[in-house]
Amino acid sequence: xxxxxxxxxxxxxxxxxxxxxxxxxxxxxxxxxxxxxxxxxxxxxxxxxxxxxxxxxxxxxxxxxxxxxxxxxxxxxxxxxxxxxxxxxxxxxxxxxxxxxxxxxxxxxxxxxxxxxxxxxxxxxxxxxxxxxxxxxxxxxxxxxxxxxxxxxxxxxxxxxxxxxxxxxxxxxxxxxxxxxxxxxxxxxxxxxxxxxxxxxxxxxxxxxxxxxxxxx
Numbered sequence: 397x398x399x400x401x402x403x404x405x406x407x408x409x410x411x412x413x414x415x416x417x418x419x420x421x422x423x424x425x426x427x428x429x430x431x432x433x434x435x436x437x438x439x440x441x442x443x444x445x446x447x448x449x450x451x452x453x454x455x456x457x458x459x460x461x462x463x464x465x466x467x468x469x470x471x472x473x474x475x476x477x478x479x480x481x482x483x484x485x486x487x488x489x490x491x492x493x494x495x496x497x498x499x500x501x502x503x504x505x506x507x508x509x510x511x512x513x514x515x516x517x518x519x520x521x522x523x524x525x526x527x528x529x530x531x532x533x534x535x536x537x538x539x540x541x542x543x544x545x546x547x548x549x550x551x552x553x554x555x556x557x558x559x560x561x562x563x564x565x566x567x568x569x570x571x572x573x574x575x576x577x578x579x580x581x582x583x584x585x586x587x588x589x590x591x592x593x594x595x596x597x598x599x600x601x602x603x604x605x606x607x608x609x610x611x612x613x
Contacts, residue, residue, distance in 0.1 A: 442469035473503035502532035527566035
């Protein structure tokens, strides 16, 4: 039995219907097999196989939700390719999986490129990936210049009228995280939020109002 098969067998032994129901109440409703294994256990598995790129690919290929989360926690961002990132993003079928993959992709050399590209896609979870990636980069990529994030602000305004729940929350998240990065970006994010609030869209007003509440506090 391969390591991937051993891990998958362990996950299936730990299947928890109550946890599945709880996850679904929070909007985690993947089309793939869902086991309800708690994230701390998935992170322990990933910690034991840290940066094992080949194993991560095998786990993702199983299609099982928790195996894919483990793959995202485990993989090596230095070995992630553009084609892998594209494939995983197209296949992600829950906000939890999108955001876990974004934590991985935000450290890849092509992160900004993908954030820009995915933010303009139509599919809900792909589009969320673009803004989740922006938020993750704002938190974790301390070395990046402000110009990267100033460009993201204009994209945030462009897409602030998308009323789909998982998109608008990610747009809001990206705006807030960029604004919390440093004083200059805070001022720019507040100014952008003021512009967004003036758009003729209830979704845009919600995104802006919520962001301004946090950024001005």
